[in-house]
Structures are given as C-alpha cells and as structure tokens.
Amino acid sequence: MKLRVQYMAQLRAVVGRAEEEMELSEGGSLADLLNQLATTYGAASSHFVTEARQARPSLLIVVNDSAVSARDAATTVLHTNDVVTLLPPIAGG
C-alpha cells in the first residue's frame, strides 16, 4: 500500500526531502514504517528508531490529524493513503 510521509525540521536535511511516497506491506504498522525508514536512511536511523529497533520515544508522530505516541507505534496499523508526519524534537530558542 502507498503512504505519504512528511518530514519536518532537521529530518528534511537528514533525508534530503520534505516528503515522499512510501510503499508498505498491507497491514503494516507505524513501527514497521519507522523501521523501513531506518533501513532506507541507515546513517540517520537513530532519528526513527532506538538501537532495539523500537520507535524513537522522542519522535513526535502525527498520522493524518492525530498525534500517535511512539510507544503505540507497533499497535498502530496504517492504511492506504495515510499521511504520516514525523516531527523530530526541536529546542531552538
């Protein structure tokens, strides 16, 4: 299934784009998507997942219009045409 992934803040520089379409297997979860991104962008994998390949706890994630806690990533099933926005933590003052 096709999804749209949007990147904010530092992630745009890290992945080199503001958004892209991703192919995820049917019934895939948000955690699956993050692991797929971690593999695709190997050097930047720590932005998406921890060393244990869990969703990065400090990554803010919005699926369509709802914030989803990283801890719920494994149980959040994604659907065709979902828009997943990834907001890395920022603290610029």
Next chain:
Amino acid sequence: MSHLPELTPDERSRYEWQLWVRDFGEEGQRRLKQATVLVSRIGGVGGSAAMQLAAAGIGRLILAHAGNVRLNDLNRQLLMTTDWIGKPRVESASRRLHDLNPHVEIETIAENINDSNAAELVSRCDVAVSAAPLFAERLLMNREAVRQRKPLVDSAMYELEGRLTTIIPGRSPCLSCLYPEPPPNWKREFPVFSAVSSAVGSLAAMEVIKLIAGIGEPLTGRLLTFDLRDMSFRTVPIARQLDCPVCSALSP
C-alpha cells in the same frame, strides 16, 4: 478585583489601545500588573517574548540567561545591542526593556536554569516561559513547573519552523509526556531567522497574557506547529502519558 493593583493615569494612557481588547479591559491590565513571569533564556525566542510582555505591562519579569553578548547573537537576539558585545546579555536586555517600559520591574539572573536555581526561580513566578536551546534545561524547567504546579509555555523553533504548547500541570500533557527521553540528536546550534524566533516568542507571550488575564483558550493539550516556508499552521491534540515520570501523579 479589589486586591489587584490600581493603574496610574500614565499607565492607563500607555495601555489605552490594549484596554480596548474584548474581555481584557482594565481588570485584565491590573492582572498583568500584579503578575511575575519567568523567562528562561532571552535569546531569539525568549527575548522577543520578554519584549512583548514588557510592552504589555507585566508587573515583574525575571530573566535568566548566562553569558555575554556575541556578534553572532545579533541576527536574532533583539534585546542585545552592538555596543554591548562582550558584556552580560541580561544587562543589555534589562536596559532595552526599561527603555521600552519603565513601569516593568526587571530582575536579571546571569545564569541559565540549573539544578540549584530552578526551584527558587519558579517559586517566585506566576507563569514561566521556556526558551532554552537545550532539552536538559527545558526538561528541568518542566519538572520544576509541574512540581510547583505553575503554568509553563514551552516555545521552540528550528529554521523556518516553530512549535508551542502551554502546560497546566495536572491538566495537560507536560514536556516529558511529549519527550519521554532526552532527544539524542538535538544540536544546540540551529539555523534561525529572527523573523521566525520572534514569531514563536510573540505567540508564547500571547499565551502568557491569556493565562494571566483569563481570556481566550490556552494552547493546553494541543501542540501548535508551523512552517513559515509555506505558511502552514497546524494544531494537533496531544495527550498526557499515564506513566509520565514527571506529571502522572498529579490529578486535575
């Protein structure tokens, strides 16, 4: 409202145009005059927040920021002046804010928020604004604000983006609910235009004014994110984490 300080004729005249704001009026102005606001760091974001709060007539501002003015602060730290390069940031800020509004009491602390000053500084304010470039400082401010049940406006930016949320401990998610770990990839130097940091700081100041005057709907339980690259603004509901080590013990 009898316990609130009276406005002098000079103050009534100075604030005339904001006294016209619906629901605000003289009582709102007297509430601002009575209030103390702590601003953690007065750089691009916090400095602009402090300037807005001084203009609006907050009674007392406590400004915490270590270090001396540097040339490369001046693209965004609007309280700093070129003649003050090499001298303490808080002195430049205090001077500028006094020039803007001599009615505001300015207290300066030439330190950043740390383990030894956080409790005392938070205890003396009614509302706090967090605008430090390090998560350690923001998370410390959050812990202390939650512990003392003080409202906290957390305001942050990066490049052309801004983020803001208002934390009312026990009622809305705290910063640790949002960031349950110290973010490992954040670097303390970040790309910034003053137009962006000032926008975030101005929005933070508006939240403070609303909280103190009791007008409007605070940005609690919601995260505002905006991207000035395409002028998109978005508000996303956010939830408390039931096992948050900082705020989960508090009930509304």
